Structures are given as structure tokens and as C-alpha cells.
Amino acid sequence: MSTASLHIALISETFPPEINGVANTLGRLVDGLRGRGHRVQLVRPRQNVDPRGAADPDLLLTRGWPLPGYPGLQWGQSSMHKLLRSWQRQRPDVLYIATEGPLGLSALRAARRLQIPVVSGFHTNFQQYTGHYGFGLLTRVLTNYLRWFHNRSQMTLVPSVSQQIELQRRGFDNLELLSRGVDSQLFHPAKRSEALRERWGLAEQDIAILHVGRLAAEKNLALLSKSFRALQQAHPQRRLKLILVGDGPQRTSLQQQLPEAVFCGLQRGEELAAHYASGDLFVFPSLSETFGNVVLEALASGLGVVAFDQAAAAQHIRHGHNGALAVAEDEQGFIDAASWLLTDHEGLRRVRLNARLHASRQGWPAIVELFEQHLRSAMQPVQALPAGRTQH
Numbered sequence: 001m002s003t004a005s006l007h008i009a010l011i012s013e014t015f016p017p018e019i020n021g022v023a024n025t026l027g028r029l030v031d032g033l034r035g036r037g038h039r040v041q042l043v044r045p046r047q048n049v050d051p052r053g054a055a056d057p058d059l060l061l062t063r064g065w066p067l068p069g070y071p072g073l074q075w076g077q078s079s080m081h082k083l084l085r086s087w088q089r090q091r092p093d094v095l096y097i098a099t100e101g102p103l104g105l106s107a108l109r110a111a112r113r114l115q116i117p118v119v120s121g122f123h124t125n126f127q128q129y130t131g132h133y134g135f136g137l138l139t140r141v142l143t144n145y146l147r148w149f150h151n152r153s154q155m156t157l158v159p160s161v162s163q164q165i166e167l168q169r170r171g172f173d174n175l176e177l178l179s180r181g182v183d184s185q186l187f188h189p190a191k192r193s194e195a196l197r198e199r200w201g202l203a204e205q206d207i208a209i210l211h212v213g214r215l216a217a218e219k220n221l222a223l224l225s226k227s228f229r230a231l232q233q234a235h236p237q238r239r240l241k242l243i244l245v246g247d248g249p250q251r252t253s254l255q256q257q258l259p260e261a262v263f264c265g266l267q268r269g270e271e272l273a274a275h276y277a278s279g280d281l282f283v284f285p286s287l288s289e290t291f292g293n294v295v296l297e298a299l300a301s302g303l304g305v306v307a308f309d310q311a312a313a314a315q316h317i318r319h320g321h322n323g324a325l326a327v328a329e330d331e332q333g334f335i336d337a338a339s340w341l342l343t344d345h346e347g348l349r350r351v352r353l354n355a356r357l358h359a360s361r362q363g364w365p366a367i368v369e370l371f372e373q374h375l376r377s378a379m380q381p382v383q384a385l386p387a388g389r390t391q392h
Contacts, residue, residue: 005039006093006375007038007091008092008093009087009096009107010029010041010043010096011076011095011103011107012026012097012099013045013098013104014044014099015027017049020214021289021292021293022099022123025123025293028364030042032368033371033372035368040058041057041058041059041092043060043107044059044103045061045062060082060083062077062079063076063077063079064076065077065102076101078103079103079106083110084113084114087110087114091116092116094116094117094376094378095107095111095116096118096120098123100120100149100150105149117378117379118153119154119156119157119374120153120156120157121156122146122156123159146172147172150173151172151173154378155174155377155378156173156176157177157178157371158176158178159311160310161177162310162311162315163290163291178367178370178374179291179362179367180293181362181365181367182296182364183300183363187276187277187301188273188300189352189356191270191273191274191277191301192274192277192278193277193278197278200241200243200262201241201262202239202241205239206239206241207238207239208241208279209228209240209281209338210245210275210276210281210282210283210298211224211283212246212275212282212294212297212298213245213246213286213294214248215246215249215251215254216248216249216250218286218288219248219285219288220288221250221285224285225254225257225258227285230335231335241262243261243262244264245267251263272297276297276298276300276301280303281303281306281348282294282305283306283307283338284307285308285334286308287310287328289311290311291311295307295311295312295313299323300356301356302352302355303352303355304324304341304348304351305355306334306341308325308326308327308328308329308334309328310328316362320347321354322354323351324337325337
């Protein structure tokens with residue numbers, strides 16, 4: 001396979017400095033591809049931080065619309081003609097479409113018209129989110145749209161084996177696995193801060209039960225409250241404190257339910273790494289993740305992770321070895337898994353050491369290299385098609 005540098009167009013409604021798992025992943029992939037000598041054109045909606053009139057040949061900005069329920073995030077406006085003009089002037093070798101909104105759809109249509117191969121990414125379970133936001137009737141419609149959208153690319157990249165199996169059952173074709181990496185130098189047990197733990201009101205022997213993520217309905221946070229209460233009752237001799245890092249629409253109601261919890265808001269970079277490393281147990285009750293980057297970040301930080309046996313947790317945690325797993329939707333099993341880690345002091349110490357060891361091997365360079373291989377692979381069949389035809 002050729003190792004010539006590629007001209008790649010990456011289309012996404014979200015990108016750093018926005019804070020979410022998709023933006024984080026795409027930022028890593030773009031930096032990695034550029035580090036390997038490829039040209040990457042980024043197509044995304046304009047963000048508030050973008051200076052007006054700044055000229056960057058590898059950045060194409062479009063207008064955006066606010067995304068309901070997601071303050072600060074937006075859908076990109078359909079930009080078919082803008083994309084056609086750009087790509088007719090400088091034709092990319094391959095497209096990577098990371099989001100399926102109006103901007104992604106216009107990129108797909110433009111690519112098919114210009115016969116540019118397309119790889120799409122399944123980053124977010126939007127079809128699962130609809131029920132949490134009062135749009136349950138849209139779930140089937142949205143699933144049908146997502147299947148139609150992704151089946152018009154040469155390949156769809158999914159982050160976990162469980163996601164791949166689920167989408168195959170729903171009729172999605174040409175699925176390939178592209179996992180996620182973690183920066184194990186940033187997320188490191190050495191970032192533990194006794195000063196931060198003191199601000200949380202914790203002494204050395206106290207247990208910080210940490211959750212990092214968006215405080216929103218789709219994250220199954222009712223189980224977070226239920227688990228913490230159950231752990232307090234089961235371990236009255238231990239001083240436990242719940243620490244929540246992140247923000248979202250459920251923050252106010254959670255603060256009312258959990259007045260003794262510490263709400264840290266959004267954290268980035270070194271501060272985020274210090275928050276992770278200063279915890280002891282990481283509880284992740286979400287059932288809607290395509291992957292869950294925070295699971296790897298918690299493992300790299302040397303925490304005892306409790307999660308359901310799916311997505312990143314299923315891929316990276318061996319129950320009892322480097323974390324604790326519960327069968328999906330088994331709430332009592334989830335609570336029991338967390339309780340086991342608190343009961344077995346030596347077990348928790350061993351799990352935390354194994355968590356760090358495992359995560360330290362999950363770097364981004366190998367993920368970026370595989371991503372490049374997938375992009376090159378998608379180019380092959382399209383190049384071989386007769387003129388006038390596109391692969392479906």
C-alpha cells in the first residue's frame with residue numbers, strides 16, 4: 001500500500017476547544033495525521049473563539065445552529081455549494097465525516113457528486129438520546145436516517161466491538177473498528193494532589209468517589225446518586241465523598257439531590273488530570289456511550305473503575321483484575337461491584353496498579369496509524385470504479 005502523504009478533509013460539528021469525547025478524539029486524530037505528514041482540511045461550524053477574518057487554508061468554517069439540550073454545541077449548516085467550490089479547487093483524496101447533521105450530509109452529497117471516497121465515523125448514539133429528551137417517537141426515524149447515511153460511505157468506523165455488533169444487527173454495513181487512545185503522560189497517578197483533596201474536605205484515608213462527564217439525562221446519573229447512597233450505608237466506617245467533574249442540564253437538580261457532593265465544573269488539561277488522580281474510585285453508570293474516553297482516562301490515572309460491561313469498559317476492563325464490571329442495566333450488580341472494591345483494600349490497590357499498567361499501553365500513535373490505514377483502504381475500490389459510478 002502506498003505511503004504517499006494524503007490530502008484528507010475531516011468534517012465535524014464539534015472540535016476542540018469544545019469539551020466532549022468526540023472533540024477530544026478528533027483533535028487527537030487530526031494532530032496525529034498531520035504529525036505523520038498528511039494534509040488535513042478541517043470543516044466545522046464557526047466557534048465563539050474563532051477570530052473573524054483569519055485565513056487558514058486548512059480550515060473551512062460554516063455557520064452553525066444551536067443544538068437543543070447541548071449549550072455551546074451546534075449543528076453545522078448545510079454547505080453543499082461551499083464544499084463543492086472548495087473541493088473542485090483542491091480535491092481531497094478522501095473524506096472523514098464524523099457527524100451526521102446537516103453539515104455532514106452536505107459533505108456526503110458533495111463527495112458523491114465529485115466521486116471522492118468517504119469514511120464516516122459513528123461517534124454518538126443520538127438515536128438513544130432521543131428518549132431521554134422527550135423525543136422517543138423519533139428513535140426509529142433517527143436510526144433509519146443514520147443507517148441510510150453511514151451505508152453511503154465506503155466504510156464506517158466504530159469505537160468498540162459492542163457498538164459494532166449492535167449496528168450490524170441494525171443493518172449497518174462495512175463497519176470497521178477504530179478504538180481510542182489515552183495520553184498516559186497527562187493522565188497519571190503522579191498528578192494526585194493532596195491540596196486538592198483537602199479542598200474537597202478529604203483526609204488521606206478518606207475515599208473520593210469520582211465521576212467525570214456531562215451532567216445530562218442520557219448519562220444515567222440517577223444510578224450515580226443511588227450508588228453513592230448505597231455505598232454510604234454499606235460502609236459506615238469509611239468516609240466517602242462524591243466528586244463530580246463536568247457540567248450540563250442536570251447539574252442544578254443533582255446539587256439539590258446531593259448537597260454534600262463536590263461539583264467541580266468543567267476542567268481541562270493538567271487540572272483535569274489532577275482531579276482524576278486525586279480520586280480513588282471512578283463510577284461510570286452510563287449506558288449510552290459509543291466508547292467513553294473517560295474510562296481510559298480514569299484507568300490511566302490509576303483509579304478503581306466501576307462500569308457496565310460495554311463500550312470502552314468491556315474492551316479494556318477485566319473484572320477483578322483492573323476494574324469492576326456489571327451486566328448492562330443490572331443496577332444492583334453495579335452497586336455490588338463498587339462495594340466489593342471498597343471492601344477489599346488489597347484488591348482495590350491491585351486493581352488500581354493493573355488499571356494504570358493496562359492504560360499506559362493504549363497510546364494514540366497506534367490508533368492514528370490504523371486510522372490512516374482505514375482511510376487508504378477506503379480509497380482503493382473507488383479508484384477502481386468505472387467513470388460515472390460511485391460505490392454505495
